[in-house]
Amino acid sequence: MQPQQGRAVPGNRAAPGPAGLGCRKDEPSRQVRPVPLPPVQQNLNYYPQIFWLDGCAEAGAPCAPAAPFPPPVPERSRKPREKDRERRSVGFLVMFLLILVAFTGVGLSIFKIFHLEKEVDELRESASAEHIPPASQKLTGQRKEVRRAAHVTGNPAQRDLPLEWEPISGHAYTSGIQYQERGLLVSEPGLYFVYSKVLFRGSACDSQLLSHVVYKRNPASPGSLVLMEDRVSNFCTGQRMWARSSYLGALFRLRKMDSLHVNVSKIALVNFEESKTFFGLFKL
Incomplete structure (x- = not known):
C-alpha cells in the first residue's frame, strides 16, 4: 500500500485523514507513511496496516502523537512429528497386547474344554469297567480293579x-x-x-x-x-x-x-x- 500525500484545499484547509491520527482542520496537511510490520506466516494472523504521521506539510506545525505499536502475535505451535510417531507406536503396541490376551484366553478355553472331555471319557470308562474283558483293558492301557x-x-x-x-x-x-x-x-x-x-x-x-x-x-x-x-x-x-x-x-x-x-x-x-x-x- 503506497503512502498518500495530502492535497491543498482552498481556504488553507487540509484534507481529512484517518480518525484520531490526522491534523486538526486548521492545520496544514501532513505526510503519512506506513509502519513496517513483521512478516505474517501463511496469512493466519491478519490485521490492518497502521499509519503514523511523519509530520505536517508546513514547517513548525505541531503534530499529534503517534499511536503505539501492538504486541507481536506469537506463532502457533506445531506438534512435532516424533510425538505423533511415538503415539502411533504406543497405539500399535496396546492393540497387539490386546489381541495377544484375546488369543491366550481362547487357547486356555479350548484346553480346558479338552481336559473336561477327557475326564468325562475316563468316568464313562470307569463306569463300564465291569463289562470290559481283560484283553480290551490291555489295549486301552487301563489299570483298574x-x-x-x-x-x-x-x-x-x-x-x-x-x-x-x-x-x-x-x-x-x-x-x-x-x-x-x-x-x-x-x-x-x-x-x-x-x-x-x-x-x-x-x-x-x-x-x-x-x-x-x-x-x-x-x-x-x-x-x-x-x-x-x-x-x-x-x-x-x-x-x-x-x-x-x-x-x-x-x-x-x-x-x-x-x-x-x-x-x-x-x-x-x-x-x-x-x-x-x-x-x-x-x-x-
Whole structure:
C-alpha cells in the first residue's frame, strides 16, 4: 500500500485523514507513511496496516502523537512429528497386547474344554469297567480293579464230557477268570456264586435217568468234589417229544487254582443254545 500525500484545499484547509491520527482542520496537511510490520506466516494472523504521521506539510506545525505499536502475535505451535510417531507406536503396541490376551484366553478355553472331555471319557470308562474283558483293558492301557466273573454258553461242537463251553462269542465273557480245559479257573480266593443251567429235550420218551452235576478240581487235592447235582427220572410220558430244564446255583468259598466243570448224563439230549444252556460264576 503506497503512502498518500495530502492535497491543498482552498481556504488553507487540509484534507481529512484517518480518525484520531490526522491534523486538526486548521492545520496544514501532513505526510503519512506506513509502519513496517513483521512478516505474517501463511496469512493466519491478519490485521490492518497502521499509519503514523511523519509530520505536517508546513514547517513548525505541531503534530499529534503517534499511536503505539501492538504486541507481536506469537506463532502457533506445531506438534512435532516424533510425538505423533511415538503415539502411533504406543497405539500399535496396546492393540497387539490386546489381541495377544484375546488369543491366550481362547487357547486356555479350548484346553480346558479338552481336559473336561477327557475326564468325562475316563468316568464313562470307569463306569463300564465291569463289562470290559481283560484283553480290551490291555489295549486301552487301563489299570483298574477288575471284577472277577465269567459267563460261558453251550458249544454244540463237543463230543465228550465234561461239557465244552463258548467263552467269547455271543453273550459269553470272562473277566478275571480263565477258561481252561473246559472249566473255569479261579485265580483269586474268595466267596463266589456259582450257577449252571442245562436244557434237556428228546423226540421220544424213555425211562433213562437225567443228571446235571457241577464239580471242582484242585491240583493240591486228588480227585474231584461235587458242588451241586440234579437228578430226575420219570420226566416224560408217552411217545411224544419232551423237554426239561435243570438249574443249579449256590454260594461257595473257593480257593486259588480251583477249576469248575459241568457233567450231564447224556450229551445227545442237551440243547446247546446260548440262552438255554450256560454256566458261570462271579465273586462277591
